[in-house]
Amino acid sequence: MSNVLYDAPGPRTIVRYRIYTAVASVLLLAVLGYVLWLMYDKGQFEYELWEPFVTPDFIRALLVDGLVKTLQMAFTSVILAVVFGLVFGVGKMSEHAWVRWPCWAVVEFFRAVPVLLLMVFIFFSYGVGDGFGSYWSVVAALTLYNGSVLAEVFRAGVLAVPRGQAEAAYAIGMRKTQVMMFVLLPQAVKIMLPAIISQCVVALKDTSLGYYIIAPGLTAVGKQIYGEFGNQFQTVIVIAAFYIVANLILTWVATRVQKRLVGEKKPLEVSMIGTTDADTGYTQAGGGV
Amino acid sequence: MDDVTSNFDLVLSAFWLTIQLLVLSGLASLVIGTVLGAMRVGPVAVLRRAASFYVTVVRNTPLLIVFVFVFVAAPTLGWFISTPFLLKGVIALSLYTSAFVCEVVRSGVNSVPLGQAEAARAIGLPFGGIMTQVILPQAFRATVPPLVSVLIALAKNTSVGAAFGLMEATGRMRYFTNNNADDRGLIFLTFAIGYIIIVETMSFGAHRLERRWRIAR
Numbered sequence: 001m002s003n004v005l006y007d008a009p010g011p012r013t014i015v016r017y018r019i020y021t022a023v024a025s026v027l028l029l030a031v032l033g034y035v036l037w038l039m040y041d042k043g044q045f046e047y048e049l050w051e052p053f054v055t056p057d058f059i060r061a062l063l064v065d066g067l068v069k070t071l072q073m074a075f076t077s078v079i080l081a082v083v084f085g086l087v088f089g090v091g092k093m094s095e096h097a098w099v100r101w102p103c104w105a106v107v108e109f110f111r112a113v114p115v116l117l118l119m120v121f122i123f124f125s126y127g128v129g130d131g132f133g134s135y136w137s138v139v140a141a142l143t144l145y146n147g148s149v150l151a152e153v154f155r156a157g158v159l160a161v162p163r164g165q166a167e168a169a170y171a172i173g174m175r176k177t178q179v180m181m182f183v184l185l186p187q188a189v190k191i192m193l194p195a196i197i198s199q200c201v202v203a204l205k206d207t208s209l210g211y212y213i214i215a216p217g218l219t220a221v222g223k224q225i226y227g228e229f230g231n232q233f234q235t236v237i238v239i240a241a242f243y244i245v246a247n248l249i250l251t252w253v254a255t256r257v258q259k260r261l262v263g264e265k266k267p268l269e270v271s272m273i274g275t276t277d278a279d280t281g282y283t284q285a286g287g288g289v
Numbered sequence: 290m291d292d293v294t295s296n297f298d299l300v301l302s303a304f305w306l307t308i309q310l311l312v313l314s315g316l317a318s319l320v321i322g323t324v325l326g327a328m329r330v331g332p333v334a335v336l337r338r339a340a341s342f343y344v345t346v347v348r349n350t351p352l353l354i355v356f357v358f359v360f361v362a363a364p365t366l367g368w369f370i371s372t373p374f375l376l377k378g379v380i381a382l383s384l385y386t387s388a389f390v391c392e393v394v395r396s397g398v399n400s401v402p403l404g405q406a407e408a409a410r411a412i413g414l415p416f417g418g419i420m421t422q423v424i425l426p427q428a429f430r431a432t433v434p435p436l437v438s439v440l441i442a443l444a445k446n447t448s449v450g451a452a453f454g455l456m457e458a459t460g461r462m463r464y465f466t467n468n469n470a471d472d473r474g475l476i477f478l479t480f481a482i483g484y485i486i487i488v489e490t491m492s493f494g495a496h497r498l499e500r501r502w503r504i505a506r
Contacts, residue, residue: 004424005406005424009332020332024335024336025335042365042366112445112488113481114448117459117462120463121473124466124473201349205352206351209351209449211452219353219357230365232357232361232362232365233362233363233365233366235362236354236362240350244346244349244350
């Protein structure tokens with residue numbers, strides 16, 4: 001095997017690598033063993049602490065009040081975000097400056113502001129009391145944030161369609177709206193779909209921020225469970241496992257869709273902020289920051 | 290709004306804490322992430338798998354869960370019991386961000402064409418020379434833009450500390466919002482502009498560095 005960092009190993013190097021492997025394995029096992037011993041020492045393997053996660057009632061609570069609510073929040077906000085992103089992404093490409101600039105400002109604003117700040121503001125302004133509650137506050141904040149990211153994705157996707165397509169459509173007499181609706185967007189969606197699914201991973205992870213405004217979801221159920229049983233450590237492991245499995249499934253779907261629709265080309269890249277040229281961006285596929 | 294303008298030092302100290310969190314955990318995650326990245330591109334399969342496992346687990350876990358782990362779960366194992374809050378926040382943010390830094394480092398190294406290393410070996414450069422003269426300068430340039438994306442995300446992620454008693458900008462905004470129900474919009478804008486300044490400064494600085502370090506391929 002040839003690698004940019006090191007040559008194919010010779011006999012002496014292979015022996016050296018074996019020694020490294022042995023030392024590294026011993027070190028890793030020592031760390032793992034230390035953690036397990038510590039857990040044992042602090043009584044973290046006691047059955048009572050794990051009991052809630054094998055009790056049908058709590059499993060039901062975790063799945064119905066936790067996982068399903070979390071997935072609902074994530075998918076509702078992603079669907080709304082797609083609409084938001086479509087409107088503002090197309091708006092950013094408008095030929096009229098009075099449409100382009102407000103859209104640009106909105107997208108840049110919501111991309112630069114932390115989701116949690118947005119969530120707290122929405123919850124305390126419109127969510128509390130007679131407002132729409134913490135569930136929709138989470139959805140609204142995630143919609144605005146992910147919608148702004150998706151607006152950039154849509155713009156990059158439309159710009160990635162070969163220019164000849166639009167020129168040909170104009171040449172046969174299509175209007176601007178028709179070119180966008182019937183020629184550019186259908187082709188762009190194909191390129192964007194993996195990026196949209198990857199954004200679902202980001203949305204799913206960010207639903208956990210609802211913890212701060214007492215929204216329902218996996219973290220809320222987890223908090224109740226460790227509040228009752230005092231098994232913080234076990235709960236974190238179980239809740240994290242739920243998120244990891246859900247996200248890995250989503251990433252797997254994104255990779256499949258990517259291979260089906262785009263082929264082996266690189267996934268669409270969108271920069272985090274400011275710079276809008278797509279070639280300096282960082283790939284969003286498989287769980288954004 | 291009077292409450293905010295007359296207590297503007299509280300706003301500034303909140304953003305000072307945000308910047309402290311950003312700088313400290315930024316530096317820590319650059320170091321840890323680079324070590325993890327080196328493990329991931331290194332020749333030892335065990336280390337490669339260990340780093341890859343860490344990255345997969347952490348990248349798919351929400352940051353909030355990492356915070357819960359450090360602030361709520363770890364003390365039951367006897368860890369971080371008397372650690373200051375700032376340090377605990379830095380630990381949680383660094384654990385999370387270093388996984389993303391690792392990926393950036395890995396893709397940066399992989400972006401260097403194989404022929405570069407082969408040519409360097411062919412002219413007889415030793416390993417150290419290949420690394421410092423040929424591979425790392427190119428890999429470093431490729432990592433700058435994505436690394437800045439990760440650090441900008443980190444700047445926004447410091448806000449999660451608010452949920453765990455760190456009085457940084459987001460926590461401070463909630464405090465002001467509770468006391469001044471009528472001025473929520475203006476208070477929100479004040480804090481949003483603070484974040485925008487931080488983020489745009491980083492983005493601008495990165496753009497300058499990127500142009501300065503750009504090389505013709």
